Amino acid sequence: MLISLFVACYNDTLFPDTGKAVVTVLERLGHTVEFREAQTCCGQMHYNTGYRPEAIAVMKHFVETFRDAETICVPSSSCVSMMREHYPKMAKDAGLEAEIEALLPRIYEFSELLVDKLGITDVGASYPHTVTMHTSCHSLRSLHIGDRPERLLSAVDGLNLVKLPAADQCCGFGGTFAIKNAEVSTAMLQEKINAITSTGASICTAGDNSCLMHIGGGLSRQDTGVKCIHLAEILAAREPLTNQEVAVQ
Secondary structure, three states, rough: EEEEEEOHHHHHHHHHHHHHHHHHHHHHHHOOOOOOOOOOOOOHHHHHHHOOHHHHHHHHHHHHHOOOOOOEEEHHHHHHHHHHHHHHHHHHHHHHHHHHHHHHHHHEEEHHHHHHOOOOOOOOOOOOOOOEOOOHHHHHHOOOOOOOHHHHHHEEEOOEEEEOOOOOOOOOOOOOOOOHHHHHHHHHHHHHHHHHHOOOOOOOEOOOHHHHHHHHHHHOOOOOOOEEEEEEHHHHHHHHOOHHHHHOO
């Protein structure tokens, strides 16, 4: 299958290893991945901040770039949520209703692509670490991703997945929310950090680097020793297992 990667603008700029990891996983599974260099942004930042005309322009560019794509993979629930929830409304003003309707069924969040489209939970990864999973608001409340990421993580050799308390609570980032409501955002972040450190995990993962950037900053400033890493990077890993871990399996 030919899969087009829409990497998300903040991944491309700040977390390039996530896009590389997506390619590693999909190519390991026998698929061809293309990266269309004309891609930019989904327009969410513009739309959420009230710049609707600018967001429509970004949406038009997305359609022009991916109009003929067979399958589009997006390692960001936030971006996919923007496309599914707001593109249809914006399309009415842009005269793109038919094109958006045709394009949306071909767009998948990364874990959706693996589990629903490709029918796979074991991607051949090995990652001997204790991991907890943060569920982003967009994946939980908009996309209803459910247990797809956990099913993928549970199939990783050597990985010890521990449940995160109050996993349905927001981390406090919310894009510009963290800027406009800094004190509330910081309080929410602290609750999330307390939950993560209570698990004893050394790694916190999620399907959205926007959340992980926010959480990771707090974990680092408080010198917790816990690192944040995108789901795709764990699934791309093939770290050697210890003799004890191999014996347990």
